Amino acid sequence: MTEPLLEIRDLHAVAGTTPVLHGVSLVIPAGETHILFGPNGSGKSSLLATIMGLAPYRVTGGHIRFKGRPIEAMPVDDRARLGLGMAFQRPPGIDGVTVEAFTAAIGSADLLEKEAAALDFRGFEERDVNVGFSGGEIKRWEILKLFLKRPDLCLFDEPESGVDLEHIAAVGRAIDRLLGANTPNDPQRTALVITHTGFILDYIHADMGHLMVDGRILGSADPLALFRHIKTHGYSLPALTAAGDPSI
Numbered sequence: 001m002t003e004p005l006l007e008i009r010d011l012h013a014v015a016g017t018t019p020v021l022h023g024v025s026l027v028i029p030a031g032e033t034h035i036l037f038g039p040n041g042s043g044k045s046s047l048l049a050t051i052m053g054l055a056p057y058r059v060t061g062g063h064i065r066f067k068g069r070p071i072e073a074m075p076v077d078d079r080a081r082l083g084l085g086m087a088f089q090r091p092p093g094i095d096g097v098t099v100e101a102f103t104a105a106i107g108s109a110d111l112l113e114k115e116a117a118a119l120d121f122r123g124f125e126e127r128d129v130n131v132g133f134s135g136g137e138i139k140r141w142e143i144l145k146l147f148l149k150r151p152d153l154c155l156f157d158e159p160e161s162g163v164d165l166e167h168i169a170a171v172g173r174a175i176d177r178l179l180g181a182n183t184p185n186d187p188q189r190t191a192l193v194i195t196h197t198g199f200i201l202d203y204i205h206a207d208m209g210h211l212m213v214d215g216r217i218l219g220s221a222d223p224l225a226l227f228r229h230i231k232t233h234g235y236s237l238p239a240l241t242a243a244g245d246p247s248i
């Protein structure tokens with residue numbers, strides 16, 4: 001079996017003083033793409049933010065191992081250096097830091113033009129990062145940012161929400177290309193993707209789907225079967241959890 005790149009066991013976490021995760025366990029082998037489904041407020045974004053190490057999220061129990069190393073207490077910049085990266089749902093604007101300067105700072109200036117064209121994101125070089133970007137432009141920049149950084153584990157928080165129907169194809173294809181094995185030195189990436197609409201499933205190969213409810217993973221199954229099940233039956237899985245039937 002492939003080594004787990006990310007291993008989360010019985011994770012409890014708070015946002016400030018609010019409990020948000022209540023015993024999440026999740027293992028993602030290297031090279032796999034996993035999808036996280038769940039109703040509003042179930043803790044999906046909190047889980048991604050806790051993995052990334054963002055304030056005000058704090059682990060109060062359990063553990064997170066990435067590449068075999070415990071990272072619960074590791075600062076966010078060390079996690080990024082170790083190979084974690086996240087495309088945010090609602091990232092802050094960075095006044096005074098242009099897209100060009102940001103790209104140069106992460107050592108990817110030579111890639112910007114080509115990758116920006118693939119995401120139809122030309123002409124933003126002089127704009128401050130995420131300042132005044134439309135909802136869809138933010139999403140495209142967040143994915144472009146991961147392209148420029150190429151983290152080993154990519155966390156996507158609703159990458160297609162707010163993106164118009166034409167650009168969803170560009171976003172979907174870009175994510176597929178980002179995650180795919182490009183050269184022997186640039187192997188298949190690992191990803192955890194939050195989606196409500198499921199559009200992204202038309203463009204990427206996903207290995208496993210997880211259903212999160214009330215800060216816990218209720219069950220896991222084939223992502224397309226799980227998505228179809230949620231569309232028909234909502235966010236409860238008595239059949240899945242009782243029988244463990246991967247085809248639902």
Ligand SMILES: Nc1ncnc2c1ncn2[C@@H]1O[C@H](COP(=O)(O)OP(=O)(O)OP(=O)(O)O)[C@@H](O)[C@H]1O
Binds near residue numbers: 039042
């Ligand atoms: N920084 C915070 N401070 C206080 N409460 C928070 C914070 N972040 C998340 N929460 C609460 O934790 C719960 C889970 O929120 P979270 O954003 O993780 O849900 P979600 O599953 O991503 O929802 P959605 O699908 O609507 O994006 C919510 O009740 C939310 O209000």
